[in-house]
Amino acid sequence: xxxxxxxxxxxxxxxxxxxxxxxxxxxxxxxxxxxxxxxxxxxxxxxxxxxxxxxxxxxxxxxxxxxxxxxxxxxxxxxxxxxxxxxxxxxxxxxxxxxxxxxxxxxxxxxxxxxxxxxxxxxxxxxxxxxxxxxxxxxxxxxxxxxx
Numbered sequence: 001x002x003x004x005x006x007x008x009x010x011x012x013x014x015x016x017x018x019x020x021x022x023x024x025x026x027x028x029x030x031x032x033x034x035x036x037x038x039x040x041x042x043x044x045x046x047x048x049x050x051x052x053x054x055x056x057x058x059x060x061x062x063x064x065x066x067x068x069x070x071x072x073x074x075x076x077x078x079x080x081x082x083x084x085x086x087x088x089x090x091x092x093x094x095x096x097x098x099x100x101x102x103x104x105x106x107x108x109x110x111x112x113x114x115x116x117x118x119x120x121x122x123x124x125x126x127x128x129x130x131x132x133x134x135x136x137x138x139x140x141x142x143x144x145x146x147x148x
Contacts, residue, residue: 006127010141013120013128017074020116024087025071031064040064046101059097063090077131080120088117 031040037060044056051059066086073083091114098105120128129137 007141009123009127010129010138013123014130016116016119017077017080017128017131020087020113020120021071021074021083023071023113024067024090025075028064028068028071031060032068037061037064043101044097047097050100059093063093066090077128077133080125080128080131080133084117084121087113088121091117 031037037057040060041056044060047056067090070083070086070090073079074087091110095107095110098107126137128134129141131138
């Protein structure tokens with residue numbers, strides 16, 4: 001029973017990490033390469049009353065790069081916690097910006113992403129063994145077969 005639970009934890013965390021990693025990476029791909037950073041600035045124009053344009057450009061670039069790099073890091077399982085902290089910082093910025101822009105806004109995607117991030121941050125990183133940083137732990141997960 002213990003082996004099955006360890007494998008379920010490992011695959012559950014892998015799934016959560018892949019979902020948030022792929023989603024973040026895909027959002028960043030649109031920001032950086034498909035739509036472009038200039039097109040993304042349309043979302044920042046309403047905030048120009050609060051912040052100077054260079055700060056908004058820096059925020060736009062920061063968010064896109066952190067989501068791109070952090071998403072790839074999560075998919076590959078490299079520096080997991082750094083990637084989670086970075087993506088969480090982007091979500092805090094997004095929440096703050098949308099809150100300034102509109103008093104009520106659709107937070108469905110934010111809640112989904114924050115939920116997965118909190119799951120990954122609150123569960124022990126030692127359970128997340130299916131990543132490039134811990135190849136020995138991943139091998140050990142399958143080495144100890146229990147005999148029925």
